[in-house]
Amino acid sequence: MTTPEGLPAFIPHWIGGEPVPSADARTFEVSDPVSNQPYAEAARGATADIDRAVTAARAAFPAWSTLANRARATVLNRIADAVEARHDRLALFESYDSGLPITQARGQARRAAENFRYFADVIVALGEEAFRQGTEQISYVVRTPVGVAGLITPWNTPFMLESWKLAPALASGCTLILKPAEWTPLSASLWPEIFEEAGVPAGVVNIVHGIGEEAGQALVDHPDVPLISFTGSTDTGRHIIRSSAQHLKTTSMELGGKSPAVVFADADLEAALDSVVFGVFSLNGERCTAGSRVLVERPLYEEFTRRLAERAANVRVGLPSDPATEVGALVHAEHYARVLNYVEIGKKEARLVAGGARPEHLADGNYLQPTVFADVERDARIFQEEIFGPVVAVAPFDDEVRGDRAGQRHAVRPGRIHLDLGPQARSPHRARRRVRHDLDQLPQRP
Numbered sequence: 001m002t003t004p005e006g007l008p009a010f011i012p013h014w015i016g017g018e019p020v021p022s023a024d025a026r027t028f029e030v031s032d033p034v035s036n037q038p039y040a041e042a043a044r045g046a047t048a049d050i051d052r053a054v055t056a057a058r059a060a061f062p063a064w065s066t067l068a069n070r071a072r073a074t075v076l077n078r079i080a081d082a083v084e085a086r087h088d089r090l091a092l093f094e095s096y097d098s099g100l101p102i103t104q105a106r107g108q109a110r111r112a113a114e115n116f117r118y119f120a121d122v123i124v125a126l127g128e129e130a131f132r133q134g135t136e137q138i139s140y141v142v143r144t145p146v147g148v149a150g151l152i153t154p155w156n157t158p159f160m161l162e163s164w165k166l167a168p169a170l171a172s173g174c175t176l177i178l179k180p181a182e183w184t185p186l187s188a189s190l191w192p193e194i195f196e197e198a199g200v201p202a203g204v205v206n207i208v209h210g211i212g213e214e215a216g217q218a219l220v221d222h223p224d225v226p227l228i229s230f231t232g233s234t235d236t237g238r239h240i241i242r243s244s245a246q247h248l249k250t251t252s253m254e255l256g257g258k259s260p261a262v263v264f265a266d267a268d269l270e271a272a273l274d275s276v277v278f279g280v281f282s283l284n285g286e287r288c289t290a291g292s293r294v295l296v297e298r299p300l301y302e303e304f305t306r307r308l309a310e311r312a313a314n315v316r317v318g319l320p321s322d323p324a325t326e327v328g329a330l331v332h333a334e335h336y337a338r339v340l341n342y343v344e345i346g347k348k349e350a351r352l353v354a355g356g357a358r359p360e361h362l363a364d365g366n367y368l369q370p371t372v373f374a375d376v377e378r379d380a381r382i383f384q385e386e387i388f389g390p391v392v393a394v395a396p397f398d399d400e401v402r403g404d405r406a407g408q409r410h411a412v413r414p415g416r417i418h419l420d421l422g423p424q425a426r427s428p429h430r431a432r433r434r435v436r437h438d439l440d441q442l443p444q445r446p
Contacts, residue, residue, distance in 0.1 A: 277308070345382060
């Protein structure tokens, strides 16, 4: 694994336009996912550091919030320019810290810059509305910045996902505190120099590193942070919403997923395989939009499953820094163990047709060969629960038509989906329109 140049030994907070250690001087170790050895220390924030960041953000809010939309858009475009100028360095940091293949990390860097350009355009074009109510009243909408925003971001594609939150918050006139994920703080260490170069006033953006239960909780609990935006696990999202209720905070949640892909018997097989392989194995499978369960109409099921297993076996797993790598190292030893545990569960619930173990040529690091389970029942854990790794569960379904005058849905046998189309739906394109409705009826694990 190639160590990027300029790797910091210490990652401080950035509060009020200054790099600062934690108030209590505590730190935590940051490891790379190939060696699982620490390469840096980061400041470990807590309540005092969040208090200091909120004070800085509140002080900067009046000037930033009253700046004209066009002026803020100009700053956002300068941020995009600064991101693009650091494209290669940013991608190297991201790949080294998260285990993403370097080619995919480069794509995330480009996307981050585009996010700032997009919201620069939105804020200039955004208008307000007025509505007549009868002949005597007019109601109108005035958009104003809410205040200090708390942004809590995840460890997968961290820099790009940070940009998703930073760009709209800045465009709308909010000041903010960013709490990056503790497993992947490296690329966030580039934001201070980017913001300084772009001319973002001191205190508008503040960054507090730390453990979620400490720095993240302090940010959620702070009474002067009226908005919390969080991307991460569903369980943590539930906790944040409960904690935010005390102060009636506005919350924005992007939580876990278990996205399905549905493949009909008349599908373009090569295109369907391309979509599924990319959907579940890109970004190491560590994405909430991963298509990690696949439903295949029975006439195509055996061939599709066989071909998918062949594709998975040929996916190149290797060092994140190698441009030929398609799946790199999973982000952290703790997460790697979690994914391996799901693989063991899957071996008991279904038929393993590809992967399921460390590639033979990689003795160390958090590596898993892309894994395919077949003949998966719908109540299986690997079919219902988010795995967040390069693991896919495949199940067959039958596109059946059964008349039922009472309109009642028939019971479904394990491993099958019965599409109750009704007497007026007899063609394939109508069947497709009903798929989403019928999938919604599947039992969901709490």
